[in-house]
């Protein structure tokens with residue numbers, strides 16, 4: 001690390017679920033883009049989380065190899081630069097199981113004790129919760145409407161009613177403690193990260209002495225965050241036959257409304273920013289999605305996995321802007337949100353409104369970041385905004401004042417419900433003697 005760059009003013013990024021698929025792609029792209037775009041005196045501390053040490057070691061080895069690759073490339077152009085670049089990146093691994101609230105608390109406490117600040121947290125980890133595929137429907141829809149059916153598929157079969165293992169230990173007499181069910185897909189895709197964001201908010205809020213950027217909490221959504229899959233009465237998607245899609249809709253609702261006045265009291269509590277001071281700034285929640293990327297999220301036997309990859313490439317060649325296919329390209333939106341100048345993000349939001357940023361691609365394979373329509377919010381929540389021609393979901397509807405009002409109201413209800421749920425679980429964990437104090 002260069003003299004000018006102490007650990008305290010290094011750029012700290014946490015990426016969850018970094019041993020596989022997009023998480024690994026995000027880590028690799030982040031190293032690459034950071035070294036290419038940031039000044040020589042800035043360094044990156046990349047903290048990745050995995051569920052076990054073996055996966056963590058493998059991910060660190062893969063990211064180390066990526067770093068060496070970037071260095072070798074740079075060395076060819078500028079001899080001697082490789083050592084400088086190598087010193088600018090520090091990799092660290094941690095354990096996190098989003099299905100265990102205690103695991104979320106333990107990691108948060110450890111980071112609060114050992115890290116001076118966090119600039120970005122990328123909430124990438126997640127599960128599909130699918131049990132298989134309706135093959136007949138898959139063949140029929142792919143052959144009749146290739147691009148649409150491979151972008152917004154209707155043929156995935158979802159598990160229903162899946163819950164996490166008990167969060168509380170048995171009572172002193174060995175009996176099981178009573179606890180409410182916690183939806184597995186909801187917890188892996190949303191609630192675990194929701195708690196993580198809350199506990200890490202003080203690290204995200206620590207203002208850098210030199211930079212004006214806000215701490216960024218980047219939530220991962222999907223193109224499949226359909227309005228019709230979400231029911232606020234079943235916020236944990238326990239009864240839903242589309243739990244994955246429902247959890248992603250919740251992500252959209254809460255991320256977008258997080259900057260609106262209607263949710264401010266909840267969000268201030270969540271981000272621990274009820275009493276702003278000069279030393280801290282309220283972090284920002286940003287919303288991204290990776291397009292359609294070929295990853296192990298849908299487990300398939302090898303031959304079908306290759307067939308799916310081919311189907312995805314064909315969709316791209318047919319003009320689908322969302323079939324980014326590779327994890328490197330799928331990572332473009334999240335990495336851009338992590339590294340973009342604050343002024344760039346602010347200007348774009350002033351121009352286009354707050355919205356969802358997705359990874360997109362052209363037929364030749366050039367990736368880009370593309371604003372993505374959200375049902376009930378449009379691209380930026382502006383009534384009368386001009387609909388974009390490409391990349392619209394089959395469920396897309398023109399934004400109306402009524403649909404926008406419903407969106408904001410539902411977002412506010414979700415924030416109220418999630419804050420209630422967070423406090424309830426914290427109390428339960430504390431009473432059972434397993435809650436981790438953040439003091």
Ligand SMILES: NC(=O)c1ccc[n+]([C@@H]2O[C@H](COP(=O)([O-])OP(=O)(O)OC[C@H]3O[C@@H](n4cnc5c(N)ncnc54)[C@H](OP(=O)(O)O)[C@@H]3O)[C@@H](O)[C@H]2O)c1
Pocket residue numbers: 016017018019020021022023050051052055096097098099123124125126127188220221222223289290291292293294295296297298
């Ligand atoms: N692939 C796509 O086309 C696509 C599209 C839209 C959105 N996404 C989103 O992108 C994110 C990454 O997905 P992916 O496609 O890269 O899938 P993936 O390859 O299966 O990666 C998922 C990652 O999440 C981790 N994870 C799963 N459950 C976890 C838990 N309980 N606690 C901690 N980590 C956990 C996995 O760890 P293990 O290896 O230990 O299971 C893995 O590292 C997800 O949020 C997904 O919804 C993906």
